[in-house]
């Protein structure tokens with residue numbers, strides 16, 4: 001769909017953390033290979049190199065966890081508990097929405113489905129730029145509600161120190177083991193396992209471009225939740241929106257990193273132009289302006305749409321992680337839009353509520369992944385498996401006849417014979433390959 005820009009993002013964008021996008025896969029591959037070959041020694045080497053962090057043990061003891069929590073202000077601990085109660089309430093409702101079932105498709109033919117939690121998961125809690133303790137609620141607590149047996153959780157040091165509030169959130173969310181370890185070295189150690197870091201079956205959690213690339217390269221050997229990379233926000237606004245609110249909410253996500261895009265699609269030229277002015281003004285007083293001004297400059301866009309239907313269609317093309325709707329009838333976005341990680345409807349909520357406290361999960365698809373997946377939720381930690389049982393001889397024989405015919409069309413003689421055998425046993429069908437007396441019954 002053609003777009004009219006009031007502000008367009010310049011094409012050349014810099015990657016996060018000083019690397020170029022082209023470098024990242026090779027750097028990540030090197031770290032994974034070294035950890036696979038040398039285990040803990042390589043983990044320590046890269047932790048020293050990337051995070052200047054080399055404690056006696058990366059794993060926190062119970063005493064260290066309790067000490068970290070004791071350093072956190074009581075109000076912060078109370079807030080963590082309140083937020084976790086919100087996240088838990090939504091996750092529990094999600095778990096209850098997932099049903100095991102069994103149906104009888106013909107007399108005595110039972111087909112069923114079970115949802116079995118993954119046994120061992122690794123939760124990555126980002127922390128390079130900010131202590132993202134809210135990601136602990138989202139990854140660890142959700143896994144525990146799903147019924148995961150053991151959660152190993154990693155987070156980077158904060159400027160050479162243990163990030164106490166993040167550790168408190170990880171512990172209160174139910175982490176079974178906590179490691180202060182960041183980036184690729186954390187993801188790779190949990191994926192391949194080392195003498196000190198347990199191997200897990202599945203890794204969940206957001207992170208920067210290095211973390212996302214590590215998950216991509218290790219996928220297959222382990223499961224992953226989704227590609228939850230640098231955060232994105234898109235606002236759909238009509239003439240009823242307050243441009244001060246639009247600008248404030250756009251910049252709220254631009255501060256994540258120099259590669260976090262913030263986009264406004266509006267039906268009102270006046271609101272679009274005023275938002276651009278206000279973003280410039282608001283950036284002046286923002287502590288995180290050194291980052292947010294770069295992402296707004298390089299990745300900020302304002303698009304003028306001919307009407308709301310066009311605005312929703314353009315927004316669907318972006319397929320962004322967060323979509324905030326500031327229009328007279330925000331709920332209609334639920335019908336008009338399909339491609340988003342999470343929707344924020346109306347002026348009384350905002351993306352930051354989702355990020356920090358309201359209870360929906362903030363680990364969400366980025367870079368267009370919302371075209372094929374939703375965000376992290378209880379269901380990502382479950383394996384939906386099936387089973388079948390036939391308790392009726394006639395039906396087993398009839399299925400055997402059907403299986404024999406279906407398999408022979410595909411030239412699968414071995415498969416066909418499994419069907420023949422049941423047709424012979426239960427319906428007395430004769431086959432050249434089954435000699436008299438061959439079947440014991």
Ligand SMILES: NC(=O)c1ccc[n+]([C@@H]2O[C@H](COP(=O)([O-])OP(=O)(O)OC[C@H]3O[C@@H](n4cnc5c(N)ncnc54)[C@H](O)[C@@H]3O)[C@@H](O)[C@H]2O)c1
Pocket residue numbers: 016017018019027050051125126127128129130132135156157181182183184185206207208209210211227228229230231256257260321362363364365366
């Ligand atoms: N999509 C989502 O759901 C979601 C949710 C929360 C956060 N996020 C994103 O997570 C990201 C967090 O990034 P962050 O950097 O603050 O923390 P992070 O924990 O993801 O990354 C920090 C680690 O990166 C590694 N690193 C840094 N520079 C490196 C280099 N040059 N080479 C190799 N490794 C290097 C270090 O080991 C460090 O520990 C942000 O981009 C944010 O937008 C996304």
Ligand SMILES: N[C@H](CO)Cc1c[nH]c[nH+]1
Pocket residue numbers: 132134135231253355356362363364
């Ligand atoms: N916006 C991020 C991705 O949804 C989540 C977050 C947590 N804290 C701040 N932001």
Ligand SMILES: [Zn+2]
Pocket residue numbers: 231252253256355
């Ligand atoms: Zn955010």
